[in-house]
Amino acid sequence: MSAPVLALETSCDDTCAAVVGPGGEIRSNVVSSQGIHDRYGGVVPEIAARAHLELINPAIDDALRRAGITFDDLGAVAVTQGPGLVGALLVGVATAKAIVAARGLPLIAVDHLQAHVSANFAAPAPFEPPFVCLIASGGHSFLARVDERSGFEVLGATLDDAAGEAFDKGARMLGLPFPGGPHLERLAREGDPTAFTFPRGDGVPGLDCSFAGVKTSLLYAIRDLGPQETERRRADLAASYQEAIVDALAQRAARALEITGLGRLAIGGGVAANGPLRARIAALGAEVHIPPMELCTDNAAMVGLAALDTAAVDRSSALALDAYATGERDL
Amino acid sequence: MSLVLAFDTATAATVVGLRDATGVVRGRRDDPAAGERPSHASTLLALADELLVEAGAQWGDVTRIGVGVGPGTFTGLRIGVASARGLAQASGAPLVPVSTLEALAHAARAAGAHGAEQVLAVIDARRGEAFAAVWDAAGEQLAQPVAVAPEALAGLVPNGSGTIVAVGDGAVRFRAPLEAAGLLVPGDADPLHRVDPAALCALAAAGAVVAAENLVPDYLRLPDAELARRLADHQ
Numbered sequence: 001m002s003a004p005v006l007a008l009e010t011s012c013d014d015t016c017a018a019v020v021g022p023g024g025e026i027r028s029n030v031v032s033s034q035g036i037h038d039r040y041g042g043v044v045p046e047i048a049a050r051a052h053l054e055l056i057n058p059a060i061d062d063a064l065r066r067a068g069i070t071f072d073d074l075g076a077v078a079v080t081q082g083p084g085l086v087g088a089l090l091v092g093v094a095t096a097k098a099i100v101a102a103r104g105l106p107l108i109a110v111d112h113l114q115a116h117v118s119a120n121f122a123a124p125a126p127f128e129p130p131f132v133c134l135i136a137s138g139g140h141s142f143l144a145r146v147d148e149r150s151g152f153e154v155l156g157a158t159l160d161d162a163a164g165e166a167f168d169k170g171a172r173m174l175g176l177p178f179p180g181g182p183h184l185e186r187l188a189r190e191g192d193p194t195a196f197t198f199p200r201g202d203g204v205p206g207l208d209c210s211f212a213g214v215k216t217s218l219l220y221a222i223r224d225l226g227p228q229e230t231e232r233r234r235a236d237l238a239a240s241y242q243e244a245i246v247d248a249l250a251q252r253a254a255r256a257l258e259i260t261g262l263g264r265l266a267i268g269g270g271v272a273a274n275g276p277l278r279a280r281i282a283a284l285g286a287e288v289h290i291p292p293m294e295l296c297t298d299n300a301a302m303v304g305l306a307a308l309d310t311a312a313v314d315r316s317s318a319l320a321l322d323a324y325a326t327g328e329r330d331l
Numbered sequence: 332m333s334l335v336l337a338f339d340t341a342t343a344a345t346v347v348g349l350r351d352a353t354g355v356v357r358g359r360r361d362d363p364a365a366g367e368r369p370s371h372a373s374t375l376l377a378l379a380d381e382l383l384v385e386a387g388a389q390w391g392d393v394t395r396i397g398v399g400v401g402p403g404t405f406t407g408l409r410i411g412v413a414s415a416r417g418l419a420q421a422s423g424a425p426l427v428p429v430s431t432l433e434a435l436a437h438a439a440r441a442a443g444a445h446g447a448e449q450v451l452a453v454i455d456a457r458r459g460e461a462f463a464a465v466w467d468a469a470g471e472q473l474a475q476p477v478a479v480a481p482e483a484l485a486g487l488v489p490n491g492s493g494t495i496v497a498v499g500d501g502a503v504r505f506r507a508p509l510e511a512a513g514l515l516v517p518g519d520a521d522p523l524h525r526v527d528p529a530a531l532c533a534l535a536a537a538g539a540v541v542a543a544e545n546l547v548p549d550y551l552r553l554p555d556a557e558l559a560r561r562l563a564d565h566q
């Protein structure tokens with residue numbers, strides 16, 4: 001491919017469009033955060049889908065303008081096909097197919113999880129395989145072995161909640177606004193991470209993890225402490241809760257490095273912003289790569305990067321492309 | 332070449348029409364079998380592409396795009412509207428919203444509407460409700476689209492002396508209360524109950540153009556989460 005790719009991503013609650021050059025250079029990366037889900041305490045699929053429809057075309061205009069190009073300059077259109085909220089995904093898929101039809105361009109269907117892995121390949125300093133990749137966000141938590149630019153082998157994944165989801169739910173129990181991760185981290189700074197001992201999902205075999213136990217333990221702790229004592233010890237609860245999640249992730253990342261013998265680790269997803277997690281990962285002694293945060297949270301540039309290593313959909317079936325809600329395994 | 336491409340995904344069917352400069356309309360539709368899910372996402376643009384090939388034309392020949400904005404199923408509507416917005420954005424072709432209920436009423440009028448004076452267009456809104464609106468024989472809208480219980484459908488029609496015909500998948504679904512109220516409901520298999528490609532094209536050709544980024548579905552209903560939130564705020 002010698003011309004830039006327009007990439008779209010609408011799998012959850014961010015409406016994203018980006019332009020990525022053939023060498024992996026990110027020429028624009030537009031994220032329209034819907035900012036309307038806070039009042040519902042979480043992402044509402046129908047509301048997300050409605051917002052995507054209203055925001056997607058302006059986001060595309062913006063992405064093209066910032067890249068200094070027009071539709072005439074494009075070599076392909078890439079779009080997240082799944083997994084994600086299907087109603088939300090369909091807005092991106094329908095939009096991408098319409099552009100492809102109108103412009104006679106190739107369509108590249110991208111897996112959202114592959115896109116998170118491919119975020120590491122941004123120019124000018126791509127982090128090349130092989131490496132172990134930890135993706136932790138509000139929607140997914142998994143560890144993968146990445147041997148090539150396209151494809152990855154899942155080493156372990158959450159059996160229940162995603163790590164970011166666990167952060168958000170814990171934050172909610174502590175009365176913090178949605179999305180709770182950053183709020184919880186801030187509150188935790190004033191607390192003692194050893195004040196309470198919450199489970200790390202140690203009983204889960206292999207490199208899988210579980211965050212249901214830590215969530216339940218926080219719920220019980222709050223109940224046992226009562227409202228007044230909970231209020232007084234909120235920071236300790238937040239710090240201990242965060243510590244349990246971070247410890248679970250870091251332990252498994254360390255084990256993955258050991259098992260694979262790879263001394264290189266990349267992390268992605270919104271939880272990559274978490275300070276204590278970064279500190280723990282840095283202490284593992286591996287060569288660590290963390291893409292800029294705007295490439296860790298959901299964005300379309302990572303979709304464009306993945307598209308560079310993905311074959312276009314066969315021309316005869318491109319216009320029939322459908323979205324998928326879940327992948328082979330819930331990650 | 333100057334072509335009007337119009338499509339609708341508000342009902343379970345995927346309906347596409349292509350009208351050339353001489354007024355000839357080619358149509359394609361996909362009606363899922365009973366119990367099957369709609370195939371809007373996989374069929375809409377593929378059917379449109381087939382029509383263009385059949386007409387010896389290309390996507391660049393489309394000079395106007397019409398899209399059914401409902402009311403209807405939310406996901407279906409979004410697939411249609413997102414496709415239309417994307418086509419318009421990438422091609423620069425003007426974009427026209429078409430009321431799916433009006434397309435039903437328009438087709439019924441064009442077909443003589445069983446001699447009816449008024450047409451009640453009804454779309455099944457699920458959850459035991461219907462989306463409906465009323466037009467007279469001259470194409471004048473007599474009642475705005477609303478979501479109502481089936482028993483309230485007949486009450487939407489202003490008092491008059493002539494025959495009133497009810498069309499659409501909602502008219503089939505709620506045949507009993509409609510007939511009990513004295514409305515004429517054509518047989519279940521009557522084409523008047525299905526969104527018609529020619530009607531979509533006619534309304535698209537005559538309708539007012541809107542900017543792509545301002546074109547949204549006529550949902551007629553708030554999302555459940557928003558209804559719940561408003562309810563909670565009231566208590």
Ligand SMILES: [Zn+2]
Nearest residue numbers: 112137139298
């Ligand atoms: Zn994601």
